[in-house]
Amino acid sequence: MSILVDDDTRVVVQGITGGEGKFHAEQMMDYGTNVVAGAVPGKGGQEVAGVPVYDTVHDAVDEENADASVIFVPPAFAADAIFEALDTDLDLAVAITEGIPTQDMAKVNKRLQETDTRLQGPNCPGIITPGEAKLGILPGNIFSEGNVGLVSRSGTLTYQVVDSLTQRGIGQTTAIGIGGDPIIGTDFIDALELFEADEETDAVVMCGEIGGEDEEEAAEYIAQNMDTPVAGFIAGRTAPPGKRMGHAGAIVSGSGTGTAESKINALNDAGVPVGDTPEEVADNIEDLL
Amino acid sequence: MKLHEYQAKQVFADAGIPTPGSALATTADEVVEVAEDLGYPVAVKAQVHVGGRGKAGGIKLVEDADEAREAAEDILGMDLKGYTVNKVLVEEAVDFTNELYVGVTMDRGEGKPVVMVSERGGVNIEEVAEEDPDAIAREHVDPAFGLHPYQARKAVYDAGIPREVAGDVASILTTLYDLYEDRDGSDVEVNPLMVTADDEVIAADAVMNIDEDALFRQPELAEMEEEAAEDDLEAKANEYGFDYVRLDGNTGIIGNGAGLVMTTLDLVDYYGGKPANFLDIGGGAKAERVTNALDMVFSDENVDSVVFNIFGGITRGDEVAKGINAALEQFDEIPKPVVVRLAGTNAAEGREILNDELVTVEETLEGAVQRAVDFAAEEGDQ
Numbered sequence: 001m002s003i004l005v006d007d008d009t010r011v012v013v014q015g016i017t018g019g020e021g022k023f024h025a026e027q028m029m030d031y032g033t034n035v036v037a038g039a040v041p042g043k044g045g046q047e048v049a050g051v052p053v054y055d056t057v058h059d060a061v062d063e064e065n066a067d068a069s070v071i072f073v074p075p076a077f078a079a080d081a082i083f084e085a086l087d088t089d090l091d092l093a094v095a096i097t098e099g100i101p102t103q104d105m106a107k108v109n110k111r112l113q114e115t116d117t118r119l120q121g122p123n124c125p126g127i128i129t130p131g132e133a134k135l136g137i138l139p140g141n142i143f144s145e146g147n148v149g150l151v152s153r154s155g156t157l158t159y160q161v162v163d164s165l166t167q168r169g170i171g172q173t174t175a176i177g178i179g180g181d182p183i184i185g186t187d188f189i190d191a192l193e194l195f196e197a198d199e200e201t202d203a204v205v206m207c208g209e210i211g212g213e214d215e216e217e218a219a220e221y222i223a224q225n226m227d228t229p230v231a232g233f234i235a236g237r238t239a240p241p242g243k244r245m246g247h248a249g250a251i252v253s254g255s256g257t258g259t260a261e262s263k264i265n266a267l268n269d270a271g272v273p274v275g276d277t278p279e280e281v282a283d284n285i286e287d288l289l
Numbered sequence: 290m291k292l293h294e295y296q297a298k299q300v301f302a303d304a305g306i307p308t309p310g311s312a313l314a315t316t317a318d319e320v321v322e323v324a325e326d327l328g329y330p331v332a333v334k335a336q337v338h339v340g341g342r343g344k345a346g347g348i349k350l351v352e353d354a355d356e357a358r359e360a361a362e363d364i365l366g367m368d369l370k371g372y373t374v375n376k377v378l379v380e381e382a383v384d385f386t387n388e389l390y391v392g393v394t395m396d397r398g399e400g401k402p403v404v405m406v407s408e409r410g411g412v413n414i415e416e417v418a419e420e421d422p423d424a425i426a427r428e429h430v431d432p433a434f435g436l437h438p439y440q441a442r443k444a445v446y447d448a449g450i451p452r453e454v455a456g457d458v459a460s461i462l463t464t465l466y467d468l469y470e471d472r473d474g475s476d477v478e479v480n481p482l483m484v485t486a487d488d489e490v491i492a493a494d495a496v497m498n499i500d501e502d503a504l505f506r507q508p509e510l511a512e513m514e515e516e517a518a519e520d521d522l523e524a525k526a527n528e529y530g531f532d533y534v535r536l537d538g539n540t541g542i543i544g545n546g547a548g549l550v551m552t553t554l555d556l557v558d559y560y561g562g563k564p565a566n567f568l569d570i571g572g573g574a575k576a577e578r579v580t581n582a583l584d585m586v587f588s589d590e591n592v593d594s595v596v597f598n599i600f601g602g603i604t605r606g607d608e609v610a611k612g613i614n615a616a617l618e619q620f621d622e623i624p625k626p627v628v629v630r631l632a633g634t635n636a637a638e639g640r641e642i643l644n645d646e647l648v649t650v651e652e653t654l655e656g657a658v659q660r661a662v663d664f665a666a667e668e669g670d671q
Contacts, residue, residue: 075505076505076506099502100502101473101500101502101503102395102475102500102502102503103395103473103503105400106395106400106401106402106432107432107433109400109401109432110400110431110432110433125602137572137602137603138602139602139603139633139634141634152548153548154546154547154548154551155546155548155572155602156544156545156546156548156549156600156602157546157548157549157552158548159600159632159633160549160552160632160654163600163632163633180547180548182395182397183395207548209547209548209551212397213398214398217398233552235548235549235552235555236551236554236555237558238536238551238554238555238557238558238564239551239554239567240534240536242340243534243567244501244532244534245532245534245547245550245551246532246546246547246548246550246551246569247547247548248501249397250547250548250551260555276559277556277654277655278552278654279653
């Protein structure tokens with residue numbers, strides 16, 4: 001079992017003719033992902049990485065029965081690519097692109113409420129169900145099959161924690177990077193809800209960071225709705241107010257909201273142990289299993 | 290990206306928002322000249338990206354030429370919370386009876402823009418927001434439609450703005466929202482929006498912050514950024530295209546991915562050190578970027594040691610290792626000790642390549658950070 005993606009998922013890669021799109025389409029296929037098509041305006045009829053390219057996402061869905069897309073489209077055109085994905089009946093659209101203007105995402109967010117397609121990201125590493133499929137740029141070799149779910153706002157921090165788990169022989173059901181932007185599709189609560197409903201997932205790691213109030217809201221959700229135990233980590237304890245720490249969403253505002261302290265307290269109050277170091281997170285998961 | 294007050298006021302004035310008469314000055318002579326033209330009293334206001342300028346002595350009200358010169362000499366060249374003041378805005382002082390607040394920002398929790406109006410504007414608006422949130426009227430905006438005129442009116446009435454100026458304030462709020470949308474604002478606000486004895490409404494301050502991710506389609510605003518001289522190191526980081534934030538510690542930090550770099554900072558603190566910076570070299574970094582990153586961190590004279598932490602996904606350990614060797618081989622003597630931790634894609638090959646006469650190699654993140662903190666403490670003692 002797993003959440004959202006498995007070896008039946010049929011993937012269309014939006015932006016497959018670009019450098020990153022092509023490279024990662026090949027990497028995904030090497031991992032075993034069922035990539036069935038690419039979609040790039042004006043490039044219909046070509047073949048890239050062994051799969052047919054269509055001018056529109058609609059064509060890829062109609063011709064190849066794609067049910068999920070991965071978006072590697074430059075920031076200026078990425079919101080349009082997401083709108084296109086949301087206009088089809090895909091189950092899932094994963095937007096990898098970093099640097100999409102926030103107001104574009106506000107419009108996407110509005111549209112999301114009118115469609116059944118789930119958006120993951122943007123500015124995220126993607127999603128992986130070890131041994132079955134990965135959609136995105138995660139390095140497949142550090143993951144292993146198992147019973148721990150993982151949800152994180154950051155890519156490389158996910159790798160760090162997964163590596164600690166895998167080295168201790170603790171595998172993962174699915175790992176999902178929700179992205180570091182202020183406005184995202186799938187959020188912590190959505191992912192936690194899916195893990196809670198997944199019978200194979202026996203514990204969940206949640207890696208948050210400074211900025212916004214998503215972690216606080218997730219803590220409340222955990223306290224009220226989850227039986228599956230959760231271990232937490234929060235990055236950015238030493239970040240000064242008013243400075244953007246890389247991610248557009250990772251900023252402690254002048255009025256003191258979005259601090260690491262507030263998030264750690266909220267998680268602790270919800271019974272979630274928060275590790276001081278990534279190794280401590282793995283320790284906590286060992287204790288919870 | 291933040292516009293200076295004088296830049297934001299120009300943008301507001303061009304859009305039809307009333308602002309006081311003013312001009313920019315860089316010398317005491319210019320300040321006096323502008324003040325004489327405008328007529329006293331005038332305000333002399335430091336143009337730096339620092340909140341609470343007034344309380345920190347960066348704004349002075351003057352009544353005559355002598356006071357203007359004195360204020361100019363005090364403010365020009367002063368250090369305001371780490372920023373040197375090179376420019377001042379000389380502006381007509383507004384004789385006001387009331388100070389209001391109007392602003393537009395993104396409510397990230399809702400994923401929608403929100404407009405805000407308060408009758409209690411002025412220097413304490415943040416305290417008002419904290420202690421009496423109901424004193425700020427808010428309307429969320431559907432980004433597909435924009436701000437409806439009724440919403441602007443509703444926010445103004447809900448805030449209890451006096452009837453005599455309600456129409457003008459609603460109109461200014463509408464203009465601010467249009468600017469926010471057209472110019473890709475992240476925060477656009479006027480505080481205070483002053484009301485005069487004859488019920489005129491004037492923007493006495495102006496804040497306009499732009500979404501950095503949208504600068505590609507705001508070339509006119511992007512150009513203004515270069516005028517705003519930031520910290521030298523932060524300017525250098527812009528040139529190299531790094532996400533960089535300077536901090537006040539002595540352990541330099543380089544890594545890939547915002548979350549992991551933040552975590553490395555936190556670990557430096559956890560093990561008793563002090564982080565000197567946040568530096569994210571990004572994904573897929575090649576040798577040249579690594580060299581530039583080391584150059585950045587060594588350029589910070591506070592740095593006593595460096596921890597280089599790379600978890601390779603798309604970034605390859607062997608590329609990073611070559612970059613580190615190439616950067617360090619340029620020095621006759623390595624300026625400060627460098628600790629390297631490589632994990633993920635091609636990490637073993639990378640560790641092979643690293644020249645351990647030049648760097649200290651550690652296997653784990655925790656080990657690398659502790660080693661760098663120890664080095665920084667030793668160097669700092671010398």
